[in-house]
Structures are given as C-alpha cells and as structure tokens.
Amino acid sequence: MKAIVVVDNKWGIGKNNDLLFKLPKDLAMYKSKTMGNVCVMGANTYESLPKVPLKGRINVVFDHLAQVHENAQTVDTLQSLLDTLKKFDTEKVFVIGGASIYKLLIDFCDEAYVTKVDADGDATVFFPNLDQKENWVLDELGEPIEDNGYSIRFCTYKKK
Ligand SMILES: NC(=O)c1ccc[n+]([C@@H]2O[C@H](COP(=O)([O-])OP(=O)(O)OC[C@H]3O[C@@H](n4cnc5c(N)ncnc54)[C@H](OP(=O)(O)O)[C@@H]3O)[C@@H](O)[C@H]2O)c1
Numbered sequence: 001m002k003a004i005v006v007v008d009n010k011w012g013i014g015k016n017n018d019l020l021f022k023l024p025k026d027l028a029m030y031k032s033k034t035m036g037n038v039c040v041m042g043a044n045t046y047e048s049l050p051k052v053p054l055k056g057r058i059n060v061v062f063d064h065l066a067q068v069h070e071n072a073q074t075v076d077t078l079q080s081l082l083d084t085l086k087k088f089d090t091e092k093v094f095v096i097g098g099a100s101i102y103k104l105l106i107d108f109c110d111e112a113y114v115t116k117v118d119a120d121g122d123a124t125v126f127f128p129n130l131d132q133k134e135n136w137v138l139d140e141l142g143e144p145i146e147d148n149g150y151s152i153r154f155c156t157y158k159k160k
Pocket residue numbers: 004005006007012013014015016017018019020041042043044045046048062063064065075076077078096097098099100101102104125
C-alpha cells in the first residue's frame with residue numbers, strides 16, 4: 001500500500017477541508033499514478049473532491065458513520081477496510097488522505113509519493129513528518145520544477 005500526498009514546508013496538507021495549492025502538473029502526476037487503482041480516502045476528502053467519484057479508480061471511503069457515498073465503497077472500521085483491501089493487489093492500493101486517514105494508515109504503507117511545495121500554505125491539517133519517522137527514508141528527491149507559480153519536487157519515501 002502506498003500513500004500519495006502534496007505537502008508544504010511544514011508537512012501541511014489542507015485547510016477549510018480543501019487543498020492548499022492548485023497544482024496542474026502535480027495533478028497530472030497524481031492521475032498517472034492512481035489511474036486504474038484503488039484510492040482509499042476519508043469521508044471529508046471524498047466530500048471535498050470537485051467531482052465524485054474519482055473516475056477510473058475504485059473509490060473506498062472511510063467513514064465512522066458508514067454513510068453511503070455515491071459510487072464508492074464505504075468502510076467504517078479499520079478491520080473492514082483491511083478486509084476490503086484483501087481483494088486487491090497491495091501495490092495497487094493508494095492512501096489519498098486526508099489527515100486522519102494518513103495518520104491511521106501510514107504504518108501500513110511501504111512507500112509514499114510526496115510532492116513537496118516550497119511554500120507555507122498556513123495549513124490546519126498535516127501529514128506525518130516522514131523525515132522524523134525513524135523507519136522511513138527519502139529514496140528519491142526530484143529536481144525542483146515550476147507549477148502554477150510554485151516550486152515543487154516529486155519525492156519518494158520508502159519504509160526501511
Ligand atoms: N495535500 C494532500 O495531498 C491532501 C490529500 C487529501 C486530503 N487533503 C486535505 O485533508 C483535509 C481532510 O482531512 P481530514 O482529516 O479532515 O478528513 P479525512 O481524513 O478526509 O476524513 C475523515 C473521515 O474519516 C473518518 N475516520 C477517521 N478515522 C476513522 C477510523 N479509524 N474508522 C472509521 N472512520 C474513520 C472520520 O470519521 P469521524 O469524523 O466520525 O471520526 C471522517 O468521516 C482537507 O483539507 C483535504 O483537502 C489533502
């Protein structure tokens with residue numbers, strides 16, 4: 001299982017149930033990695049998507065209240081999520097947020113695609129800081145590229 005996320009300089013990922021930045025190049029990379037695969041997300045993230053479900057992907061939504069989410073499979077406990085994911089090749093499962101779901105599932109992931117934005121987005125919700133997590137290592141640090149006025153780097157972290 002892999003995590004995929006965009007973070008600012010402080011590992012911030014969102015505020016007001018929205019993303020911090022609009023990044024078309026990052027979105028293209030995100031689509032290419034996740035297309036055809038399984039995307040696991042929290043109910044807040046699902047509701048924040050501009051269009052639901054994420055097209056061409058199996059949408060699995062984590063929701064304590066087990067509310068029905070259009071064109072998605074809902075799971076309401078960690079155990080039911082793990083049971084649901086048994087049907088899929090773990091290489092094809094992406095944890096796509098938000099903060100509570102990353103926190104819950106990061107220890108089940110073996111790789112994380114982290115887009116680093118060189119900015120402070122004044123976030124209120126955060127991704128676990130993988131530079132401070134002893135069992136994670138930065139495997140690839142992409143060159144800085146410009147995306148909608150921001151300097152971003154595509155990075156990969158791996159669990160040791
Ligand atoms: N930068 C990025 O790459 C990125 C990606 C995705 C999302 N985001 C941002 O992250 C923010 C949303 O994050 P969030 O933490 O507020 O919401 P979230 O993780 O998207 O969703 C939280 C939902 O998951 C449920 N949940 C949490 N733990 C659970 C568990 N153990 N079992 C069952 N259900 C559980 C919660 O239920 P309860 O409320 O009942 O606890 C709640 O319904 C937004 O700002 C969004 O834009 C950023």
